Amino acid sequence: MARRKEHSHEQIKQMAIAAVLLHLQQDSLHGLSLRKIAAQIGYVPSTLINIFGSYQYLLLAVSEHTLMNLSAILQEFTTQTPLANINNMAIAYSTFALEHKSCFRLVFELSMPDDQPLPVNHLTLIKSLFALVECQLRLCAPSMSDQDIEVMSRVLWGGIHGLTCLALDGKLFVTHSDLHAMLTSHVKGYITGMGIHRDLL
Amino acid sequence: MARRKEHSHEQIKQMAIAAVLLHLQQDSLHGLSLRKIAAQIGYVPSTLINIFGSYQYLLLAVSEHTLMNLSAILQEFTTQTPLANINNMAIAYSTFALEHKSCFRLVFELSMPDDQPLPVNHLTLIKSLFALVECQLRLCAPSMSDQDIEVMSRVLWGGIHGLTCLALDGKLFVTHSDLHAMLTSHVKGYITGMGIHRDLL
DNA sequence: ACATTATTATGAACGTTGTTTTTTATTTTT
């Protein structure tokens, strides 16, 4: 049979991604399936496989969508001092994670089969997150070497990510506002410890 | 058919866990299944469900086993100065994660269905990891309040965990030894930044 | 020692999953 050209492939892609995002607001990835997504948008599993390549790649597309969303949100925080900006990014990061639990999990727990590396597009998006912190660090430590900036931005980001992940799974045993306090402690503490002059923050 | 009584339930439990651990050394969780585990140990899927309750609980048992393993390893590092101990724990933590990728992932990515909380046993084990750092912190900052110690231990652990997770997924874009440098930078930097006197480390 | 009852691992069945292959309806080309 063939209901041809009611939607373009690009349209179907967007519809499928939207359906997944909607579902993930209320349910976990576990409760989702290719068949359910297909049914939701009035298509059939094999059609989605045809378009995305596999269920895995469909999920990857959703992951990239989410990553772009997150990146856009974080880019807002560049109007204050570098330290405040990084701190606000940290809080925004964890807030996004807690508000979009399943999406956030999807982004960071989805791995390719057979230990294949993630697509470059995906890795580029993740790098762009680091770049945001790197940029702020350069502002308050212009004399630092590129390599030091790189290390520091990753340590900062790693800490923010780790605290967020653990909190997300209830493995930090703290309240929401405790998490904020810890994120701030991490950002301030580490930056201070690395000897960046306070008056530059 | 029937009670073979060749092995006790406890024995079957251990056999199943061992089979999963073995599999996870070479393949991801994705390539595993209840049926494969059953076949491996010469039993049948329904038997394992009978004993563990579900596939999920079987995986949870493996997760707890791994967590105990990891905890035992980290407990070794208590013979030097507190700072060195925490730093060594951080490196041991990431080394364990990279050497037992799939097991480590299982521990931190396995979540209960329907947003059920993890069993208390599991949470207790995770708390014991924090406790190790807490203990070291108390040694070098005896005047600090319990609450401050708690925050610091979680920040330290969160950072170690975050860097490890990102590195595990190739999302840090660094080499193995770069990761060590970052872990050390994190531990030293944060502890320094929190104003703990250097001569106590 | 035998018959009965209680266990308990098992095998078959169920409903679902992602994916592949085949079919069929539509579009395009000749």
Add this chain to the structure above:
DNA sequence: AAAAATAAAAAACAACGTTCATAATAATGT
């Protein structure tokens, strides 16, 4: 208008976790 190409849907497949009835053993009562 007929033939070829295309593409979406239907059907088939293998594998999954789980449930249920069955059959074989162990335990018990006589």
